[in-house]
Amino acid sequence: MAYSREIYEQALDELKRRKQNAEYTASKRRKELSLKYPEFAAIEQQLAETGIQIVKAFSMPASAAEERFAEIRKKNRELRAKRAELLLKLGLPADYLDEKYVCEKCQDKGFIEERDEAEGVSHGVSLCTCHTDLLKKLAFEKMSRETPLELSNFEDFDLFYYSKTKKDGVSPYEIMKDVYTQCVDYANNFDADSVSLFFYGRTGLGKTHLSLAIANEVIKKGYNVIYGAAGSFLRKIEKEKFGKAEDADTESLLENADLLILDDLGAEFSTSFTVSVLYNIINSRICRGAPTIISSNLSLKELKERYPESIASRIIGTYALVNFAGDDIRQIMNS
Ligand SMILES: [Zn+2]
Structure with a gap:
């Protein structure tokens, strides 16, 4: 990295x-x-x-x-x-x-000399794990300061706003109760091998609230979490790539976070560059088995229309699909 x-x-x-x-x-x-x-x-x-x-x-x-x-x-x-x-x-x-x-292995020098004691020769130095861990920690801390999480929690999520009127045999209330339970379980059992989730459904149904509630619990467990709008990350990476920003590590941070949450996929301005970066991030995390949560206002059909097959099929084929249903609760809460 x-x-x-x-x-x-x-x-x-x-x-x-x-x-x-x-x-x-x-x-x-x-x-x-x-x-x-x-x-x-x-x-x-x-x-x-x-x-x-x-x-x-x-x-x-x-x-x-x-x-x-x-x-x-x-x-x-x-x-x-x-x-x-x-x-x-x-x-x-x-x-x-x-x-x-702090580290007995390198006595806080950050480097370890590879020595062949029998022959008394040095094979050069390598970075100690305490040093690589520290680099990673500092980079994630910096990223967290730049994209602060306004954390939500599960207690504030109110199912009251979802309609109990059944349509096709099931109500938005029942669907969302399941979604809520699934998210709580996901957060409680989170580890580096957790599955990836794709939250989809119309705007205002609580996708951001629940993904931030998961982030909150996962951070408490000591994992590093990166959260942000897909569009703003892609703009940042584009600037870094074309030399308008000094730091050039956003893409690798997104690839290496313990949990990456990409909000509002589909709202970004799409170019062949952003599509290829998006593919790299999604694909490298799948290859590494690292969990990602993507939320989008697009339906599965729209996702397939909007993105190339390589991206859409990876999300639909490997992520657990979580459909958010109901009326826009922000409208109900404000009316
Ligand atoms: Zn060390």
């Missing part, structure tokens, strides 16, 4: 902050103990001296240096043992003076 320069810099700053924080806490503890316990200060002093002695030993002839190194290492081990004993006596944990890194 590609990120903007700003995100890379923020991640490096954060790693630096973590590392400094770990080192600062450890050194502060050393200083405090040295001030309080002269015995501790003496051990610390001698440990610092072994460091200097090692440096000095480098200038000795090789044969003599070997012996000296062994001596210093032994002294160092004894001092550490003495210090550990003292910590124990003071009732402090054995690792009290260790740097507590």
Whole structure:
């Protein structure tokens, strides 16, 4: 996944902050103990001296240096043992003076050196998973700030506004009661392998409300969720593509979100570019098995007319189709 320069810099700053924080806490503890316990200060002093002695030993002839190194290492081990004993006596944990890194694997450097210990050679460095996780987190946070979610919840969804008058043996009320239950279940059981949903039906039937209620629950579970109108995302990607915006990561963020909610598909201004981007996003998420919720005022027939077969058949063939029925509840609520 590609990120903007700003995100890379923020991640490096954060790693630096973590590392400094770990080192600062450890050194502060050393200083405090040295001030309080002269015995501790003496051990610390001698440990610092072994460091200097090692440096000095480098200038000795090789044969003599070997012996000296062994001596210093032994002294160092004894001092550490003495210090550990003292910590124990003071009732402090054995690792009290260790740097507590957020990531022990890379000690908050963000990189891991691939070393062949047997041969003592380095195979280069790679990004640590803490670093890639951080990049991803920062990029999603930035996107969330740009497209803030006005979250809804399930409690505010009122079935009262849907008619109980049956048509073809079923009422909008009954249909929407099922839809509501389906959405609540979906949110409660959401995970990275959840199915994708296609909400369709006329405007004002609660598609946005229920998709935002799902988003709300899914965010609470700790997943990253991207929500927005299909049209505004496609415009943004178009600007990025043709060089009018500095960041160029919207498309990959949409492809990589744990849950992507594309609202109001069909209302956007369509070009061959937007259609191909839309196809890429939908297709790559299907290939990855990542859940998407698309809502649209189009009927299934209109969806097939409006989009190429490749898009329409992917949605109709792989998404669970959820039909919203009834009268425009916003009109009823306002009348
Ligand atoms: Zn790490």
